[in-house]
Amino acid sequence: MSALVEIGNLSKVYHRGRQTVEVLHHIDLAVEAGEFVALMGPSGSGKTTLLNLIGGLDSPTDGTITVAGERIDQLGQGALARWRAAHVGFVFQFYNLLPMLSAQRNVELPLLLTKLSGSQRRRNASVALQLVGLADRAAHKPGELSGGQQQRVAIARAIVSDPTLLVCDEPTGDLDRQSAEEVLTLLQRLNREHGKTIVMVTHDPKAASHAGRIIQLDKGTLVPLEQAAA
Amino acid sequence: MKFLHLVWAALNRRRARTAFTLLSVVAAFLLFGLLESVNSVFAQVGNSIGAAHRLVTVSSGGLMNSLPLGLQNQIRTVPGVQLVTSETFFGGTYQKPKNFISVIAVGPKFWDLHTSLKLSVEARRAFDATQTGAIVGAALARRFHWKVGDQIPIKAMIYPRKGGSYTWMFDIVGIYHASKPLMEQQLFFRWRYLDEARLFGSGTVGWYVEQIADPKEAGRIARAIDALSANSGHETRTQTSSAFAADFYSQYVDFGLIVSAVMGAVFFTLLLLTGNTMAQAVRERTPELAVLKTLGFSNRTVLALVLAESVLLVVLGGAIGLVLAGATVHALQAQMGSELPMMPVGAGIWLRGLAAMVAIGLVVGALPARRGMRLSIVNALAGR
Numbered sequence: 001m002s003a004l005v006e007i008g009n010l011s012k013v014y015h016r017g018r019q020t021v022e023v024l025h026h027i028d029l030a031v032e033a034g035e036f037v038a039l040m041g042p043s044g045s046g047k048t049t050l051l052n053l054i055g056g057l058d059s060p061t062d063g064t065i066t067v068a069g070e071r072i073d074q075l076g077q078g079a080l081a082r083w084r085a086a087h088v089g090f091v092f093q094f095y096n097l098l099p100m101l102s103a104q105r106n107v108e109l110p111l112l113l114t115k116l117s118g119s120q121r122r123r124n125a126s127v128a129l130q131l132v133g134l135a136d137r138a139a140h141k142p143g144e145l146s147g148g149q150q151q152r153v154a155i156a157r158a159i160v161s162d163p164t165l166l167v168c169d170e171p172t173g174d175l176d177r178q179s180a181e182e183v184l185t186l187l188q189r190l191n192r193e194h195g196k197t198i199v200m201v202t203h204d205p206k207a208a209s210h211a212g213r214i215i216q217l218d219k220g221t222l223v224p225l226e227q228a229a230a
Numbered sequence: 231m232k233f234l235h236l237v238w239a240a241l242n243r244r245r246a247r248t249a250f251t252l253l254s255v256v257a258a259f260l261l262f263g264l265l266e267s268v269n270s271v272f273a274q275v276g277n278s279i280g281a282a283h284r285l286v287t288v289s290s291g292g293l294m295n296s297l298p299l300g301l302q303n304q305i306r307t308v309p310g311v312q313l314v315t316s317e318t319f320f321g322g323t324y325q326k327p328k329n330f331i332s333v334i335a336v337g338p339k340f341w342d343l344h345t346s347l348k349l350s351v352e353a354r355r356a357f358d359a360t361q362t363g364a365i366v367g368a369a370l371a372r373r374f375h376w377k378v379g380d381q382i383p384i385k386a387m388i389y390p391r392k393g394g395s396y397t398w399m400f401d402i403v404g405i406y407h408a409s410k411p412l413m414e415q416q417l418f419f420r421w422r423y424l425d426e427a428r429l430f431g432s433g434t435v436g437w438y439v440e441q442i443a444d445p446k447e448a449g450r451i452a453r454a455i456d457a458l459s460a461n462s463g464h465e466t467r468t469q470t471s472s473a474f475a476a477d478f479y480s481q482y483v484d485f486g487l488i489v490s491a492v493m494g495a496v497f498f499t500l501l502l503l504t505g506n507t508m509a510q511a512v513r514e515r516t517p518e519l520a521v522l523k524t525l526g527f528s529n530r531t532v533l534a535l536v537l538a539e540s541v542l543l544v545v546l547g548g549a550i551g552l553v554l555a556g557a558t559v560h561a562l563q564a565q566m567g568s569e570l571p572m573m574p575v576g577a578g579i580w581l582r583g584l585a586a587m588v589a590i591g592l593v594v595g596a597l598p599a600r601r602g603m604r605l606s607i608v609n610a611l612a613g614r
């Protein structure tokens with residue numbers, strides 16, 4: 001069986017004026033279905049760039065990305081948007097909830113792109129909120145929730161359309177110890193009990209320890225395992 | 231439709247700003263509704279006729295051209311016409327040139343037709359019996375301290391008497407009352423006195439006013455009346471009394487031009503104002519739009535969301551403005567009656583208004599929407 005995410009010879013070059021910055025160099029990586037991978041590395045090493053490529057938010061300059069058997073590196077913007085809606089859930093450091101919408105409405109957002117009826121959308125969003133332990137906060141706006149609670153709403157939004165892959169960019173970066181622990185436990189549960197494949201960028205070794213595997217990125221290159229362990 | 235709450239939430243994000251913008255849209259379309267209400271009366275001049283109880287027949291050569299007296303008997307025979315009277319503008323000044331008075335010479339049926347002008351039975355009887363009799367509005371009588379029995383000299387604007395004098399003597403035989411002082415400013419006297427004493431113009435009248443039985447028949451009757459004088463050298467144009475009023479004013483002003491100029495300036499200002507608001511609103515929400523795109527919202531959906539937001543804002547404000555304009559016109563008509571040169575804010579004005587609203591909304595939303603559509607997710611998420 002092949003991996004859920006397969007990356008081959010991946011490069012990403014950014015242009016800043018006349019300058020070109022090669023952020024990722026010839027990366028090869030495979031993530032098996034059901035894995036929980038932590039992606040670590042110094043600031044500026046290209047973690048977010050790699051995660052965005054895996055999640056289909058951006059396209060590589062070179063190389064291939066295959067997710068669940070589908071090549072996404074060549075997809076155009078529209079196709080990529082449809083692909084994201086169907087296959088990926090995103091969790092960000094700063095939650096990125098819509099401030100004017102209730103938790104319930106925030107979680108329903110991805111479902112607006114499906115054919116589900118209004119009552120089905122409401123039901124699915126309620127289930128997702130229940131799963132993250134916030135059923136009683138459905139009517140609250142983000143501003144009325146703590147950081148940890150907002151992040152759990154964001155996780156509910158990421159899983160509500162039942163994607164195979166969750167990508168998380170420093171999901172605990174803005175949280176206190178205890179909230180971070182809650183969020184990490186939740187991600188672990190989603191991985192173990194619900195079989196979600198997770199790729200999580202983090203700075204924090206303690207956060208990374210919740211993952212099944214840690215990979216290191218340095219200056220745009222993956223650090224070989226033995227070196228990372230050393 | 232399921233996205234509507236997103237659009238609504240966006241508008242609610244900065245309530246004060248939205249309210250302010252909304253208010254300026256309301257004001258602009260209130261003005262639009264009022265001006266269009268007047269303008270559609272002007273536009274109606276010479277065109278087909280709406281429903282009305284009263285019609286006015288003027289020379290197609292313009293108000294200053296007179297019509298033959300003989301036409302009156304012919305008009306009376308047109309089916310649907312109940313009453314006809316002639317009216318002839320006389321004009322005049324009292325004592326000083328600046329004391330202008332609207333003086334009108336009228337036919338015998340005048341008071342039967344204009345029942346909103348109230349006068350006593352004695353006054354009416356005296357008017358019918360007195361060659362030089364005049365009936366003046368209550369407000370006008372107060373202004374010059376006139377009372378029944380007074381004999382007053384009026385200097386004519388147009389017609390000299392046989393012998394060349396411009397001074398006409400009138401015997402005040404009655405005072406009429408109306409619902410508004412504004413409508414109590416005129417002096418009416420008998421056309422027969424005018425016609426027998428004037429140096430020129432005898433046998434002619436200014437215009438005819440007809441009362442008709444069925445308002446819905448107005449168009450047909452107007453055409454029948456005009457047909458009487460077809461190819462006669464004194465062709466007529468018959469229209470509703472409000473169109474007549476507009477016709478009267480349009481001798482002095484090009485109202486259509488004024489409306490276009492004013493609305494052009496107002497809408498231009500509105501474009502700048504709401505355009506700025508929308509640009510600011512979308513700039514603020516860049517991260518939110520990036521999130522929607524992250525979740526898989528297509529560029530086109532984001533474009534539509536922003537456009538819907540600006541169109542909704544303008545349509546909402548515009549609709550309130552037009553409703554207010556409608557209520558204002560209604561109230562004015564209740565006060566001043568059918569002579570008011572304003573049409574109800576009807577389907578035509580609403581249709582044109584809605585078209586303007588949608589157009590303004592689209593224009594105003596276009597740039598911000600394009601910006602939202604084109605935004606790069608990774609840059610926006612990274613705050614670049």
Ligand SMILES: Nc1ncnc2c1ncn2[C@@H]1O[C@H](COP(=O)(O)OP(=O)(O)O)[C@@H](O)[C@H]1O
Pocket residue numbers: 014015016021023041042043044045046047048049050608609
């Ligand atoms: N859109 C971009 N344009 C230009 N440079 C970029 C862009 N995105 C990332 N970079 C650069 O690429 C490098 C890696 O960025 P990033 O992937 O965000 O690193 P990390 O998440 O590991 O901190 C940084 O030097 C950053 O400035």
Ligand SMILES: [Mg+2]
Pocket residue numbers: 047048049
């Ligand atoms: Mg980063």
